[in-house]
Amino acid sequence: MKNCYSLLQNCNQTREKYLLSCHLLAADFLVLAVFPSIVTLHHVLLNLDVVMNLTRSSLKNPASVIVILALVMVFGLLSIFKLPIQLTPDIEQPQITIFSGWRQAAPEEIESVIIEPLENAVKNTPGALEVDTVINRGNGFISLTFAIGTDMQQAMLDVLTNLNQAPPLPLDALDPVVSAGGGFGGGGGTAAATLLVTPLEAGEQGLSFDMAQYQKQIDEIIEPRLSQIQGVSRVDLASERDRELRVTFDPHKAAALGISINQIRQTLRASQDTSSGLANVGRRQYTVRFTGQYDLQDMLQMRVGYSNDRPIYLGDIATVKETFSDRLGMSGRNGQPAYYIRISRVNDANTVALLDDINLAIKELNAGPLSEAGLSIELSFDASVHIRNALLLVKSNLGLGVLLSCIILWLFFRGFKTTMVIAATIPVSLMVAFLALNIFDRSINVISLAGLAFAVGLVLDAAIIVQENIARLKSEGFENGKAALKGATQVAGALFASTATSVAIFLPILFMAGIEGQLFSDLALTLSIAVIASLVSALTIIPIANRYMPDRKAKQDPYQAYWHKLTNFIMKLTNSRAKQTGWIVGLLGSSLLVTFTMLPKTDFMPQAPTDGFFFSLVTPPGGNINYMEEELLKRVKARLMPHYTGEKQPGIKDFNFYLFGTNAGGFIYSADPQRVEELMKVTREEILVDLPDTQVFLFRGSMIQVSNGGDGRNIDIEITGPNMDDLISGAKTALSAVKEAIPQATAQPQPRLDMAEPELRLHPNDRRITQSGLSRQDVSQAIQAFTGGLFVNEYFNGNDRMNVILRASSWDSPEALKSLPIVTPDAGIQTVGELAHVERTVGPSQLRRVNGRRTVSVVVTPPADMSLEQAQQILSTQVIPKVKAVLPETAGVILSGNAQKMNSAIQEMAINFVLALFILFLLMSALFKSAKDSLLVLMVMPLAAAGGVIALYILNLFTFQSLDLLTMIGFIILLGLVVNNAILLVDQTRIAEATGLPRQDAVRQAVLLRARPVYLSTLTSLFGMLPLTLVPGVGAEIYRGLATVIVGGMAISALFTLILMPSLLQLGKGKYSRPEQNSERKPSLNLVSNQ
Template sequence: MKISDISVSRPVTITMIIMAVVLIGGLALTRLPMDLTPEMEVPFLMIRTSYSGATPEEVEESITRPVESTVATIDGLSSLNSNSSEGSSMVFLEFEYGTDLTEAKNDLRDLISQVETGLPDSADEPRIMNYDPNAQPIMELAVAGGTAVELKNIAEDTIQPRLEQIIGVATAEISGGRSREIRINADQEQLSAYNLTLDQIAEAVRASNQSGGLGTVMVGNEEISVRALGEFENFEDLEEIEITTAAGDKVPLSLLADLEDGFQEVSSISYLNGQESIGISIQKQGDSNTVSVANEVRDTVAELNSELTDTDIQITTNNAQYIEDSISSVLQNFIIGGILAVIILFIFLRNFSSTVVIATAIPISVLATFALMYFANLSLNLITLGGIALGVGMLVDNSIVVLENIYRHRALGIGRLDAAKDGASEVATAISASTLTTVAVFIPVIFIEDLLAQLFTPMALTVTFSLLASLFVALTFIPMLSSKVLKVNQNESDESVKKKKYVIYYQKILNKSLKHRYKIVAAFLIFFILFGAGIALDIIPLETEYMPDSDQGTIRVFARLEGNSTIEKSNQLAQDLYSRIEEIPEIELLTARVNSGRVNLTVELLPLEERDRDISTIAEEIRSRSKNLPGVSINVSAMTSIIGGGGGMGGTAIEAQINGPDLDTLLNLGENTENLITDIEGIRNIDVSLERGNEEIHVGINKTQAQNFGFTSSDIISYVNMALSGSTISQLTESGEEIDIILKLKDNESTSLRNLSNIKLFASSRVSVPLSQLATIKEGTGYSSIERENQQRYISVGADIFERPLGEVQNDVETVLAEELNLPSGYTITYGGEAADMSSSFNQLFTAAILAIILVYMVMASQFESLIHPFIIMFTVPLSIIGAVLGLIITGTALSVYGLIGAIMLVGIVVNNAIVMIDYINNRKEQMSRKEAILEAAPIRLRPILMTTLTTVLALVPLAIGIGTGAETQQPMAIVVIGGLLFSTLLTLVVIPVVYDIVDELRNKFVRWLLKIVHKEEVTEE
């Protein structure tokens, strides 16, 4: 028994099944996690090794190179990058997608253990770390309304504990502010006079700040613990410490150093709208819902602001707000699209009950999709909801075909039950095939690599779930409901349909087309060839980009002072920048973080609906207002990517990478590259990765001399670091607060080259040795960091783009550098960034599109049990490609990854109308001639074809317009589908019947010719 027969015969059963689907789907919707994008696992591991005091060159030679050469043999490695900076080596390993990172990490530990023994003694043990793109803070808070000291205390005592009590919050990390600390500023001359060192002071302080158990005593019948209490109780206790000299004399600490009870030195300053502030970063627990946690934090911040009346706590960055707004926008577009689809149904059907019957397919299919998403561990995000929104019009397509056929049977006078059964079963094969063709196009997504697979596989699953659900509804619920409530106008028979004006007009066009069939096909082929040539030769302009920009309302300004600088100079720069941009009307919040030589501004804009200008235009104004600052380099970056920036790992739009052995040569080539591309239209924010470091003092340790006195390099580095920068040697606990005790030389005694040379260390023989005897001390410059890729040094020159397509700018950059950049022997140039990602992604998606076309053909061949009929139907694909490209050009939209995904979807969608038409022609051809069957079937299928096309198109119009937060990401897909579907449908109504007529005639001639040959051979044999 057919499924439609069962559904009509068992209405209660079908109703209960549908109610169960609705119930489970509604429950699943409340439990689906909500995020901006699908959870993505990036196959990256990092190896971090600290080598305190070493220059970038020393780090590269002693740490980075040995580690690289050892780990380069690990299985599954895709690329190997490293960064050697002062005192630190970072080695980045990118693995092929699908690699088991747990196993790779274990293999990496084994390899590291082999190289570890050969690393310098003073280097720390290499640490292997995962890179987790999902581990970024979900919110940033700024706290203002007091001094840095007061704000830090309020944050630690009140704000942080309250935030970390929220379910789902992992940490609330405080940055900035000043804490109380005790400083021991030692006098080098006094130390020399008494032949003492900093280590002896540190040892004496620790020894005087001890508590511990002494044992137990019996008091009566009880054993009581005895504990010595020798810890510092207050600051004055430090003044009583005495240091014992080699001669046995006791020297008061106050005689050797200035003791200061104060606060941390200012190393950074934060601002909120011009007021000094501190920051708090909110990190959620791994499995928590981002939006739920953010809402709880927002409520807690509101409570804290009402309680702490003198303190202003502002949410400066809220990823969850963008997620909420984006998802709300997609849902709104989805609802509007669904309403438009229903209106189109009513216009065509002019029957309220029929419209209601079909309209029920949308909510039922969507709720079924939510249920399947829940069981498949998917989340509600821009990608999955975008998939549902893209398919909302298609959810009624199957139901339209079924209902229209049931409606036609009822108009012929057939009874309700039989009409429902026969009408549904008659088209069941066709709509099943059309659904499978749409689903089949997503199978090649499995073969896509990189982040694309993780980004679009959830979308493929979502669309597949929704379409299969709609097919189930069309074959079960629609026939059952039609048999109960459908009211039919008896004048809606096939004959009456043919008398409608638009059908008569179509019949005339079709009849003329069949008479001039070869001209029609020739015209189509010529047009397709000319159009393709126009695209290939750039006669028809088609812009390209990697991902559509998404206005997230955040702009970051990075400013760097050239040369050595102080926190005071940086603070002045921050004030200058603030005064230049604070009057821009779209700015809602302005935060700043000031460090020595660097200023980072974060500009939060008003919500999108409250401003007239987009984020890129505002960023350009900030860039214009911030230029012409002497000795300052400015980088203004608008946050526009939902997956974190280009280049895969947050790179730039354009990136030229020059590889070679010599750093000086690389730097010159990098500077030349910067000069050559500066004047290219659309280039912004040029950044050269390799730069000379500031003037510095190099302490070259004489290892032989150091060993003669019993020192290791680590001993010297540690001691000098304590002398210059200070070291925490102990703590004072007062009123429950732990206060660090810092030991260092007085600033005026460690800042000059001569005083640095006179820093004394004590050898094991108790001999005082000046640093100048253990190391060569001289002024010089070096490189701030050294970058390598696949064990070769390189320099990268990156840039962002503005108001020009990525593809055009990349072509200009490559042309200019190929013509004017002279590369010495042994130096090569490659290109990365978003442009390289775009090229790689496009190639993969083009391959996926070809596979999709092949799979669609296979599905249709299986349905028709024919190789010829699917070939005819495939003529809709080039028609749709022309329409999709025209849609992009007319709307001024660039072809992006999202657009290509839409094109792949289009392959499975555009064949559906042709499948139903060819299937109907084949059925009619059994009773009449080929031409009569075409002229009979095509007009009858005209209305359902127009209905399915227009419902799909109009449902996508809200997405194509791109209204609302985050809508930019779905817009290219919607435009491609609309353009391709409209163009292909209009021509399909003519081209497919014409091609069918030609191909079927040729096939019949070939069969007759073949039979004639066979017949002749039989006669000859006789």
């Protein structure tokens, strides 16, 4: 505010010189109060001596300018090598994940005993937007989502503090593990790479080969080497299985000897070292320890009880073995079993350099210790290849754009030196942009490079205008030095105006919140910095070059006659009030009509497919891992191998697969990136067919991944309520309704709906239990020992700490379980069937909760040629009503996930669009000192919007392109670009009127003088961006829609602005028509520059 008052005081002191009116001061004050960052620019405009001094100082000290230029280039180049390289900016919603496990526990027990208490403890964490929980057999994950910009260090402290207040968990449950980052893998961090360790020879075991036998080599060799790589934040051994000390007893032999399970458990629990404190003996102090823990080889000699006065030892009824926990899943690579490793990177890591270092570590490991151990490690997918190809494409498009822009410059100027001088602003501006990216801790990615490619044509505008004006003054007889100084300062005001409008448009983008803000900020930063740098270059480098290195070979404008003919044609088209009104109404009306009728449907993120696809197999519940391997994976492997070996086409480069519970799937990489869709069809129709009772889902991979949202193409139908039966009924209705409404869509329930996970549910017989002298807990512990194993305590062997698990020898039927004996204090030996009723039933294999309520989701992926908005409209009108009809009042259904994110993003984009318009209007009102002129300039925006829409429509004739968030931002960018031509015409008209020309003659002069720079700057911009629109390749889909909107908008705007603006400017009568009235006329931007 102090700057505002200082500015107002300055304005009052120079009132006579600048003739500022009261309403202008009010408008200026409002602009500066809302956006203080414009204060400095406005000071420069009101004190144009600064501009004069900048150009004059440059002309007097060319050596200093050259030195500064060299420093900028050097530091810019250094920034290029220092900046991290990624595919896209980090698109992440801040999250904290809490993991806890309870071995062998069913999802419902984990929900009630572990998850619900933990949720209650953390649900009120400050800043938490959503609490999303997934519960599997044996574990559960709680994911807390926070608003972007949240202080995550404080959030982590808040979560840890709240967890400390949660009630204690069961003795054998895992303490909650808290990690920063999203996803239900609990890894946290930002995923950088996945690796697979495979045996060199799996032998006859094939897929059944147990990779756990190599756990020691992976722990001692691979994990330490990968953790040493710079930029790695965490190495997760996803296939790791816990080591355990398993005591396997014979329940029948134990019962025959009268040994109860509790006796065995207590004996094992007593086997542990204890510290007895300190003892002072004479002059010494001793630590007293009781080493009660048995060595592994001595444990069988532990006495567990007596039978007929004969001691019974553990070895009489049990065996002891150090082993791994039961195998619940597996992973593989190209038909071989594999050990899965996930690497997370730190947020500012250079992804490409990190992957290069990982590849180097892989070579070292494979050539050395892994080869000796009979192992091999490789990247599941080397993302650096895609990143390099995508960045190479953008770089080539940038270079091609520079070349095309230079060709356009030469065609207009026909002088090599002049062309090179103007083109020199391109590398200068780009180096300044790279320097800014480094200063603001950004990265080199497809978005930031696309911003630089867009800037290629834009940064030439100021240089072209300055060069044109200097050349005109030279032709009027000014010598080189005076022409350079006057030529630059004459147009400085108009250039500042156009630069200010372009930069002001980006302010709302830079301050966007949410994922869209993360995605767009690099684009806004590079464009705005490059445009500002181009202005400074135009006011310094161009005048110096024209004074000290004039291009004497430059020819006169070869198109001079054309500009006169064009001017006469335009003035003839607009020489009457009826024609003017007709053009205004026709152009603006048709523009609005085209915009609202041809605008494509909206999408969330661009589609950027990779050269591979996911497949997911949902099998009947209850199948164990051995059955899944034999009946499913081996069959799929046999069908994939001919495509992998090249016997069949299309070929497969690599394929990964996984198996966990009753879910299986994987990823297939096509040998030919152009045949991915063909390979998907073959996989769907020939490979993944005739699989017993198996549902098959295929999804194309995407280079753009959104936190917990995949590639941004999914819509979640979220059904919440207390009763699982109601939720399942609603989800089944949703599935059938989706299939009917969008036949080509993929709909997958999460979790699965069959609720048919086989269960043996034991109901206690309290009367028999009491008569036997037992408690429910005693019977429960016995049943645990008979099934998954009873946790006893922990055992430390000097290197590893492992659980001691008491487990009965295996049984093969429910009847065998019922016949297992239990030794009781008061009733001798009782069987399980006598103490509990065994019921065969079913239960859930997975549960999901959102904000404390049970939830079932139906994840809908629309077909590739359908936008997210279209799919959302269909789901809202044809699916949601049917679901609501079958749900009770206690349940509800909403569309969430990416649909919700898209709606929020569009709402913020709309607000920012209006805000950008408002900023533009106020800023131009201040710069023009006229609200009327500002409104005239804004009239070109419907033309630009219509041009962008028409370009998208034409693009959709050849390939599908929806209105995704990146494409939407193109319309906001257009606001700041297309007004530049209108500013030149309005400004030149006011200059001519100020000299006494009648309105019509003033407009004619403006068109004649500004037509050449308008078309020159537009053509250089268009040809600079055209490669981004037309050249296909890896990652081109990310920015293609954005480039198309800008190219189409600028082309249509440039084509019709020279008709619309003269029509608007000629409305009404010129206020001053005689030279003697010049002193009464408000000075324009350029007139101010001349003073």
